[in-house]
Amino acid sequence: MRDDQTPIVRSSREPTALRGAELVLRLCVGALLIYSGYEKLRDPVGLVHAIDAYRLFGPTSGLAIAIVLPWLEVISGACLIAHVAAGGAALVAALLGLAFVIAQTTALARGLMIHCGCFGDSAMTVGPVTVARAAGLLAAAVATLVLVARSAPNDASPPAASEARAADGDGLP
Amino acid sequence: MLGSVNHNIAQLSAAALVVATVTLFRIRSGATAASRRWPLHALAIVIVAGAVGAAYHSASDDGLISHYERVRAVRLNALPQERVPRVDLSEVLRSADDRSATFIDARGTLEFDSGRIDSAVNVPPDLMADQIRARLANVPRDRPLIVYCSRESCETADVLASRLARDGFTNVRVFSGGWEIWVAATRPSSDVSK
Numbered sequence: 558m559r560d561d562q563t564p565i566v567r568s569s570r571e572p573t574a575l576r577g578a579e580l581v582l583r584l585c586v587g588a589l590l591i592y593s594g595y596e597k598l599r600d601p602v603g604l605v606h607a608i609d610a611y612r613l614f615g616p617t618s619g620l621a622i623a624i625v626l627p628w629l630e631v632i633s634g635a636c637l638i639a640h641v642a643a644g645g646a647a648l649v650a651a652l653l654g655l656a657f658v659i660a661q662t663t664a665l666a667r668g669l670m671i672h673c674g675c676f677g678d679s680a681m682t683v684g685p686v687t688v689a690r691a692a693g694l695l696a697a698a699v700a701t702l703v704l705v706a707r708s709a710p711n712d713a714s715p716p717a718a719s720e721a722r723a724a725d726g727d728g729l730p
Numbered sequence: 731m732l733g734s735v736n737h738n739i740a741q742l743s744a745a746a747l748v749v750a751t752v753t754l755f756r757i758r759s760g761a762t763a764a765s766r767r768w769p770l771h772a773l774a775i776v777i778v779a780g781a782v783g784a785a786y787h788s789a790s791d792d793g794l795i796s797h798y799e800r801v802r803a804v805r806l807n808a809l810p811q812e813r814v815p816r817v818d819l820s821e822v823l824r825s826a827d828d829r830s831a832t833f834i835d836a837r838g839t840l841e842f843d844s845g846r847i848d849s850a851v852n853v854p855p856d857l858m859a860d861q862i863r864a865r866l867a868n869v870p871r872d873r874p875l876i877v878y879c880s881r882e883s884c885e886t887a888d889v890l891a892s893r894l895a896r897d898g899f900t901n902v903r904v905f906s907g908g909w910e911i912w913v914a915a916t917r918p919s920s921d922v923s924k
Contacts (some may be wrong), residue, residue, distance in 0.1 A: 601787070601794045606838025606854070612880075624787050624794055629779035636775060645771020652772070672840040682844065702768075 579704035583637045586650055586697050590634030596676040597627035607674025611660050612667075629653070637701070647702040654695030661688045814891040817876055817903040819911055822847075826917070831874035834866075834894070836886040837909065847878070847912060848919045855886040862890075863897065874901040881910035 597604050605623045608614060614622060629649065636646035661673060664683045673687040681687050787793035817825075825831040826847060833850035835842050842852040851869075853862055869875070875894060879887040887904045895902045905911075912918070 603838075603840060605794065606840045609838060610841050610844075620794060624783040625776070625780045628783040628786070629776060632779050632782070633775050642771040642775065644768035645773075645775055648768045648772040649775050670844045672844060674840070 575704055575708045579701065579708050582697060582701040582704060583640065583643060583647075586647070586694070586701050587634040587637030589694065589697075590630040590637070590650060590653075593676055594627040594630030594634065597630070597674075601627075604674060607672055610669070610671040610674075611664055612669070613660060613663070644702065644705050647698055647705055650698035651695060651702055654691055654698050657691035658688060658695055661691055814877075814888060814895060815903045816906050819905075819907060819915055822876060822878075822905050822912070823915065823917065825874070825876060831876045832869055833905075834875055834877040834890065835909075836877055836879040836890040837884075841880065841909070845909070845913075845918050847909075847917075850878075853890055855889065859893070859897075862893065866894075866899075869899075871898050872900050874903070875899055876903055876905050878905040878908040878912070881908050882906050884908060 601623060604627070605620060608619045608622055609616070630653065633646040633649040633653075636642050637650065657675070661683050664671060665685075665688065669683065671683055673681055673683045675681070675687060675690070784795070787795045826833070829849070833847045835846050835850040835852045836855060837852070838854050839852060842850075842854075846852070851865060853865055857865070875891075877887045877891040877894070879885075887906070887908060891902045891904050907914075
């Protein structure tokens with residue numbers, strides 16, 4: 558038996574499993590982000606009040622966040638599902654999850670009894686459940702990021718470069 | 731004024747989209763490793779989201795930018811006018827106990843839903859004049875009104891109180907400490923009647 562046979566067998570199975578897991582995670586995180594952004598877009602004024610209730614931002618920055626956040630969720634979710642710039646979109650999702658965890662944890666620590674504003678008007682009051690949900694988004698986004706990285710061949714080697722671009726969603730118009 | 735603001739926002743949005751598109755093409759043509767392109771992809775997504783959001787909210791009269799320009803204009807018009815009388819915590823507590831005044835909550839709907847002074851009426855700062863009149867249609871004009879918002883630094887109670895005074899309510903006062911002082915006095919309410 559040749560020494561290099563084992564790596565060959567592993568490399569033929571691992572990408573399939575990795576890409577399957579990556580596909581599922583990308584679709585789930587992408588759909589969640591699009592749903593969240595859509596719900597926020599339905600009630601923009603409510604979103605401004607929800608952001609204001611956290612008492613982390615001034616009126617102008619709160620308004621800017623309310624303008625950008627829903628579209629950020631929708632566009633990054635669409636990128637994840639369409640596999641266009643998926644690494645960047647997963648990075649955005651992870652940063653959003655991290656921001657939500659920090660905002661809700663600090664709100665809990667300050668004793669604020671506020672709606673989380675997570676999914677528009679149907680939002681729950683900030684509490685351990687909403688923090689756990691945001692942490693779940695963060696974990697799923699980080700896992701997506703890792704899987705996107707592992708399933709993308711190293712494009713430092715010339716033959717794999719085009720494949721790497723495709724896997725990373727570089728097939729941009 | 732709104733028209734020029736929206737025109738500028740539309741121009742900025744178009745410029746941001748051009749920058750994002752150029753950035754994406756530069757990323758595509760680069761020879762960096764996939765993971766090193768992610769921050770640039772993420773930045774491009776943020777730029778596109780900002781541009782689309784700004785265009786979306788400035789294109790319509792119901793958009794946030796147009797909406798808050800109107801709210802800001804109302805604030806600027808209302809604040810320099812008459813200073814509404816203040817009411818301190820002890821009088822607020824007395825009025826809440828004997829129900830001798832109607833409390834007007836000038837915070838947003840979500841904050842109001844999270845907790846409020848008993849039987850308070852919610853009048854968020856973004857309501858239009860006819861919506862405010864409809865919400866207070868059953869309140870007599872000479873009924874004492876106590877308006878409050880989140881805390882002493884918030885201005886929505888002053889703005890709303892000025893509007894109510896101009897609308898013919900003759901006994902309007904502001905509880906300047908607002909919800910923060912009410913909570914500090916351990917008088918929160920879970921009353922869910924609106």
